Amino acid sequence: MNFDFSDDAKALGEQAKKLFADKAGTAPARKAMASGAPDFDAGLWAEIANLGWTAARVPEAHGGLGMSAEESCQLAEAAGAALAVVPLVSTLLATEALLIAGTEAQQAKYFPGIADGSLIAVPAWNEPGAVTPATVATTASGHTLTGSKAPVPDLPGAHLAIVAAAGPDGPSLWIVDLNDALVEPVETLDLVRRHGRLTLANTPAEPLGDPAAYQAWLDRAAVILAYEAIGTASAAMDMTVEYAKTRIAFGQTIGRYQGVKHKCADMFIKIELARAHALHGVAMIGSDGAELRQAAAAARVASLDALSFTAEETVQLHGGIGFTWESDCQFYYRRARALTASLAARGWWADRLVRALELRNRAAA
């Protein structure tokens, strides 16, 4: 049995963790929060592109490295842990959309720029008033889109949006050149990662695959985002455990109290369960079958549960300081909301999981 990441993927993950440990983390996050600058960290982005991370999944024929989905997941986890102010995860998600649904011409047109980091493509999924992928209000008419997408992670500074919009056969993905559309910054609870609003009014767009491809993309996106959430949750847990080892109350470190210890153990348990489901998801990417749908939805639900529990208890276990502006706890607490909002809420994914289980039961019957 070989239910684990490949050595190559693990090595890339280690490399990413190391770079982010030097260049990202809570101190740069605090700077980003204070600056209010609408853009991401361009210096770090250039470094990431140089290391080939933006090219990870891009096919070699289009200037990429042609790596497996495992590499994307390792990068997403490292980015999530570091709260990195770069559109790396968005880029990885957009890459999956082009891989699944892009025509040869579309791939040839967009992949080289994505691979070298000069073309920033982000998925634009959320829209005001809609909470599920089934109720997309943005509409496609001919090769134009009309509607509004917000909050869109990493939109300010991006060049291309992969937009979910409803056509006659249901919602599917479209490519929008952001030179043709109105992009404005949107304030969110996150404060660190940049978000934007995309306004589309008969805006030119290229179709990117059919509704089935959109559903397949949702599955892959769920797995990658699960790793981002697991990374963020693990970083919050690590910070909390370190704090519990040093903070003294009633004459002993608080990590000695079972009330504290058991919450840390529960963080670990929830994160490990999420890891198991997320790994199942990675293993099934490429199969794109019923098992991926099931594994991806489970990974999404389990990772959100782990993240929200960990983020909330991180503040709690830090005590009074934990909910101050000076404490780093807020970054994880806020990011937990951002990641929950990044691709349909937990309840929708839980329902999608049960639907997948029902389908498999019917198939087995």
Add this chain to the structure above:
Amino acid sequence: MDFNDTPQEAEYRAKARAWLEDNAAEYREPPETAWKLDEFIQRSKAWQAKKFAAGYTGITWPKAFGGQGLGPMQSIIYGQEESRFHAPSGLYSIGLGMCIPTVFTHGSAEIAERYVPKALVGDEVWCQLFSEPSAGSDLAGIRTRAVQDGDEWVIDGQKVWTSFAHASDYGIVVTRTDPSVPKHKGLTMFIVDMKAPGVEVRGIKQMSGGSDFNEVFFTGVRVKDTHRLGDVGNGWKVALTTLMHERLAVGGKPRHAPGYETLMKLARGVEAPVGGPAIEAGDVRQRIAQSYINDQGIKLTQMRALSALSRGQMPGPEQSISKVVVAKTMQEMASFALDLAGGDGFVTGADGDPELAKLQGSYLGAAGLRIAGGTDEILRNIIAERVLGLPGDLRPDKDKPFNAAA
């Protein structure tokens, strides 16, 4: 990435599967009515002897002790294959899983030669005499005493929760041999003959109605010094060998525990309070999803550990979460399933539904599972201390002489 065996593992699995097909055919289905104790013991002994002859016992043990000298993957693979049948193996799980490895690790060569082969072939059944009425999680707090008398020791005291003591020939027992030193330092372990004068076994009826556990009373029970395991006063270290094996053995999901599939099946068949099949109700779907996350999550977690084992690595700390999640999930799922069934979930006996009866059994059994082999609280401590590196609980009695501690 895959769930496949390596070629060597696949070969071993195929061989084991073929052997089981030929030899365990009568156990393909569960027995229609539960075996009485005598029949259970008789069938267990016959099955164990068969396995021994075919080389499927002591798979990971050294060849010198009659084992097969193979790796943990072979043992796990055989276990997976055997679990597709309903053969009676439980009688030996404690003896072969925990007691005998302790015996051959800490006993003399003569002792190993006398006891290990008979245990392997199934002639002799073993139990583990550790817990006491006031020493459960705080195992080193035991009070059963052993006092030296020439080349013998005399044991007096009481043990509790001793599985299969009523069917056992021998046991390993932790005793206090020096109450004047701190509690972990005054313990010594022995092999005890369960048929010896002064040993009295009384069954305990569990909440579920079953009675696999016992109280065991020792009154002036004499044990030869040759039957000591490890040095005098070194019993805690010896006991840790056993406990390490216990945590591995108790981690998994009980064979007939409900899974998320059970919940789904039930939810299709009953009506939701707001009308329509329960499975269409949002809250029910959320609970099913949650059950799947826990139930399947542990299975997948164990596969991660198996992958490490398969590559010759030690599994990581993932394994330590297994029992906490399995036991609590079993309790939550059974409880929710019985909720779904409304009043029917409460009815037992001839008027009850046999499917619901299984869930009732799981509900009652889960309460014990959360305690056996380490409580939820102790296991959370283990995760916090050994995995996350948080400090241990304060133990005011730790350095005090046992007889001076409160």
